[in-house]
Amino acid sequence: MKSPPPLTLEQVQHFHDEGYVIVPDVFAPADLEPLRRELHAAVDEKVRALHAEGRLTQLHANLDFDHRLAALHRDSPVNGEAVMKHLEGLRGGGCHAPEMFGVITHRQLLAKVASLLGAEEIVGSSVYRLRPKLPNLGRGIVPWHQDSGYFAAACDHQLIITCWIPLVDANVANGCMQILPRAHRTGVAPHHTGGNAGFLVIKDDDLPDDPRRAVTAACPRGGVVFMTNLTPHCSTPNTADHIRWSIDLRYQSAEVPNNVGLWPGETDAAGFASSEFYEKVTVACYPPEADFLVHSRKEPAAVTDHAGYVRRREAYDRTRSKFSAYARWPQGLPSTEPARSGH
Ligand SMILES: O=C(O)CCC(=O)C(=O)O
Structure with missing residues (x-):
């Protein structure tokens, strides 16, 4: 079967220079229908x-x-x-339906991710989320952060790609993301707990650039906003009359720490699940949930099928991890709502 097209050199360059790239036509309109249904x-x-x-x-x-x-x-x-x-499931994003897996492993998407990672051995990061952002729903507003704020510090210098995928046309009215361009090269900024709805937040003074320079990341349905894990971003209120449905998926090279092949019990032996301290976490970038292999040139037979993915996801869902993304950061403002799990 012919491989789907990668990103163009200009798109890859834009991603590395600006910290993001918006690609309007990754999916055919019909591709997202099964998940919407x-x-x-x-x-x-x-x-x-x-x-x-x-x-x-x-x-x-x-x-x-x-x-x-x-x-x-x-x-x-x-x-x-x-x-x-x-x-959203137990863990804030635990939709394991075949239709979700179909988007996560979509060949067009993985071809584009491969061109950004420069790798053919690709792991689906454990952190993926479904976001039904309702009109005027306070907790839909996500404050400034970098995705690395939620990951183990051992992964601060690794590349983990966020693919933000709207299931409707996303625009400023329904609360699409805002991105701070060219601000992904100075490492992880200080985050605080207690941001809106319990999210982590980078205070304005700690942002690597003036938030007034933010780019509005409008994106049509079928498109994808690709970002690095160090790209500061936030999202604004949904003032439209409809729901801004979106999912955000993450991918990394298999060289980056991950828990593929490890079951929650075995991770104790690997040393992090028994540790209270995020500094000691070196096995996976986000240990509470299961990573899974989505593409491999070297060992295609090892790529996860839907049944294997569900087994892994559910095994982690049933297991309480001691890792907390929040333990790394000082307390900021008292949260208006209890922290939701993970990201
Ligand atoms: O969907 C949103 O409003 C925010 C998403 C986000 O912050 C993320 O995907 O990291």
């Missing part, structure tokens, strides 16, 4: 369960994927949160 079905399932428990009367069954959860949340924030928890 699956998530819509998951919303429906939970709404009907809440209805059966007598917790809501209005199903909003006539509304489409981009509007239904927002209407439910407007009627009852408690029910809206219950649906989001159901979608």
Whole structure:
């Protein structure tokens, strides 16, 4: 089978110079439909369960994927949160559906990631998230941070690529990301705990550049915002009438510390799960969740299939890790909401 096209040299250059590149046409419009349909079905399932428990009367069954959860949340924030928890899974991002795996392992996407990593042995980073950003939902606003703020310090100098993938056209009105360009070369900035909704935050004075120089990372559905783990970014309120659905996936070279091939119990033997201190974590960049091999030229048979991925993800989901991304950073402002797991 012919390989899908990599990024152009100009796109790769832009990524390394600016710390990000926005590629508008990674997916064909139909490619994201199975995931959108699956998530819509998951919303429906939970709404009907809440209805059966007598917790809501209005199903909003006539509304489409981009509007239904927002209407439910407007009627009852408690029910809206219950649906989001159901979608997000135990760990804030634990959607293991085949349709999610289909996007994570999409050949067009992996070809582009390979050209940024300069590697053909590619690990799907354990940290991937689904974000239903509802209109005017306070916790949808993500403060300034670098993804490395959440990773083990041993990975500060490694490249981990974030692929931010909107499931709707993302723009300033529905709260797309803001990115600080050319600010990814000075290492990990000090972060503080207690940012909006419990996220980590880089205070304005600690940002590597003036936040007024931020670029609005609008991106059409089908496109991807590629960023480095050191690129400062945040996202703004959703003031539109629909949900800004997005997922963010991460990839790294297999040379970068990862827990592929290790099960949660075995990680004790490897020395980090029993450690209270993030400094000692050298096995994986984000140990609480499972990394998995998504592409290999050397050993294609070792690439994870969907069943293997679910086994690994669920085994980690069931295991409490002592690693905390928050332990690394000083307390900032008291959080307005309890910290959500991980990133
Ligand atoms: O989706 C958002 O609003 C923020 C995403 C983000 O911060 C990330 O992917 O690291």
